[in-house]
Amino acid sequence: MTQFNVLIVGAGPAGSFAAELLARGGAKVALFDGRPEGEPKPCGGGVTAKALKAWPQLLNAVGRTITELDLYSPSSKRLHLQLEEPFAIYSRIAFDGYLRDRARDAGAHVISQKISARKIKRTDSGWRLKSDSSAEWSGAFLIGADGANSGIAKMLAGPLPPSDMEVAFGYRAPLPANNAAPTVVAFLPGWVGYAWAFPRPDHMSFGIATTQDAFAHEPLDDLLWRFMIGYYQQCEGEKVKFWQVNSDGTRIHEHLRATSERYAARIPGLAATTWDSRKVCGDAWALLGDAAGFADPVTGEGIYYALRSAELFGKAYLTGAPSSYEQRWREDFGADLLRAAQMRRRFYGNFWGAPFTERMIEFARGHRGVKRVLGDLVAGEQGYVDLKKKLLKSALRPV
Numbered sequence: 357m358t359q360f361n362v363l364i365v366g367a368g369p370a371g372s373f374a375a376e377l378l379a380r381g382g383a384k385v386a387l388f389d390g391r392p393e394g395e396p397k398p399c400g401g402g403v404t405a406k407a408l409k410a411w412p413q414l415l416n417a418v419g420r421t422i423t424e425l426d427l428y429s430p431s432s433k434r435l436h437l438q439l440e441e442p443f444a445i446y447s448r449i450a451f452d453g454y455l456r457d458r459a460r461d462a463g464a465h466v467i468s469q470k471i472s473a474r475k476i477k478r479t480d481s482g483w484r485l486k487s488d489s490s491a492e493w494s495g496a497f498l499i500g501a502d503g504a505n506s507g508i509a510k511m512l513a514g515p516l517p518p519s520d521m522e523v524a525f526g527y528r529a530p531l532p533a534n535n536a537a538p539t540v541v542a543f544l545p546g547w548v549g550y551a552w553a554f555p556r557p558d559h560m561s562f563g564i565a566t567t568q569d570a571f572a573h574e575p576l577d578d579l580l581w582r583f584m585i586g587y588y589q590q591c592e593g594e595k596v597k598f599w600q601v602n603s604d605g606t607r608i609h610e611h612l613r614a615t616s617e618r619y620a621a622r623i624p625g626l627a628a629t630t631w632d633s634r635k636v637c638g639d640a641w642a643l644l645g646d647a648a649g650f651a652d653p654v655t656g657e658g659i660y661y662a663l664r665s666a667e668l669f670g671k672a673y674l675t676g677a678p679s680s681y682e683q684r685w686r687e688d689f690g691a692d693l694l695r696a697a698q699m700r701r702r703f704y705g706n707f708w709g710a711p712f713t714e715r716m717i718e719f720a721r722g723h724r725g726v727k728r729v730l731g732d733l734v735a736g737e738q739g740y741v742d743l744k745k746k747l748l749k750s751a752l753r754p755v
């Protein structure tokens with residue numbers, strides 16, 4: 357049995373980036389993933405400008421760079437954002453494959469095996485993992501980077517309540533015929549959350565992200581179909597409002613039914629009280645990315661936090677103080693995620709008799725300063741801690 361310094365379960369962005377950094381730092385790393393070849397992780401694949409600036413190597417993965425975004429209010433009012441700094445949209449097969457290759461090139465052993473938490477044993481010398489095919493590996497340190505349903509997190513940090521989870525589902529569908537594929541985020545009418553239309557190099561990613569508490573399959577699926585049909589109709593030059601298919605959408609509906617592929621998965625969306633009490637590392641173990649609960653509770657964005665948590669853990673481990681990871685993530689992005697958790701209810705609640713998201717878009721349409729703050733929020737450059745102050749300050753400035 358080969359002995360490793362670090363065993364990492366899960367080769368998504370968090371696990372692969374941690375494997376690369378630890379292997380470059382001289383650790384002997386095993387990186388496990390059980391996803392069947394060619395099966396993508398369900399995801400919009402949007403990576404913010406903040407992440408691209410922090411890790412410019414990500415631009416080498418095959419994706420599409422986006423410089424414009426249309427935000428829609430629940431009543432379908434449009435706010436066009438010309439982004440000062442582009443963000444990128446990736447197919448997760450391309451993105452995850454790129455990061456995994458970098459981990460391998462850095463010297464990590466990439467092993468295509470599912471590791472069930474039930475088969476992980478703690479011994480006097482560290483951890484022993486067994487695959488379903490009874491192969492075994494041992495290592496001194498264990499990292500759970502196995503995503504939102506992490507069995508390792510349940511085993512080591514305890515289960516999260518269902519209300520700390522969000523749900524996202526959607527369809528992978530063909531690009532519109534004329535290739536005029538705008539990037540769209542539309543806040544849902546009467547529901548918490550939003551729908552997205554993200555053009556990737558070879559297909560569209562459509563989806564809805566909402567809270568698990570609010571999730572109701574049939575009406576939300578119906579809403580998403582209306583959004584998708586409206587999107588293709590707009591691409592064909594028709595003047596339609598999202599959510600209302602006001603001309604005959606049968607042709608598009610039938611075409612999409614025959615060509616699109618459905619996906620669904622959970623995203624962590626931790627409540628403020630959970631952020632206060634959650635521990636993501638302990639004696640010779642740590643959790644990264646979704647397994648740790650690190651996603652934005654307002655937007656569901658998790659790729660930035662997956663990569664940043666890997667980087668912070670890498671620094672903690674390579675300086676000989678892996679347990680300093682807990683303090684590092686709290687100082688780095690903990691306050692912002694906590695603030696987002698506190699804001700979620702208000703963000704998707706009402707303000708002056710209408711949804712807050714409606715008011716926000718109405719206001720930004722007439723005010724350059726507020727529009728800029730929203731652009732920065734999309735770019736990942738505007739955090740939640742001082743968001744209210746920034747919005748108020750720019751709203752009080754002359755238009």
Ligand SMILES: Cc1cc2nc3c(=O)[nH]c(=O)nc-3n(C[C@H](O)[C@H](O)[C@H](O)COP(=O)(O)OP(=O)(O)OC[C@H]3O[C@@H](n4cnc5c(N)ncnc54)[C@H](O)[C@@H]3O)c2cc1C
Pocket residue numbers: 365366367368369370371388389390391397398399400401402403469470471472473501502503504507524525526563620621622623644645646647650651656657658659660662
């Ligand atoms: C529908 C949807 C849309 C989203 N859109 C966006 C977006 O546009 N932008 C954004 O920033 N975030 C988005 N997110 C969130 C984002 O996908 C996650 O936050 C991010 O992937 C977290 O990375 P990770 O490495 O922690 O986990 P994951 O990417 O989930 O990777 C975990 C890996 O562990 C492997 N694994 C799991 N269990 C085992 C096991 N037992 N043994 C071995 N391997 C295992 C899996 O195969 C997987 O490869 C979205 C999420 C969903 C569900």
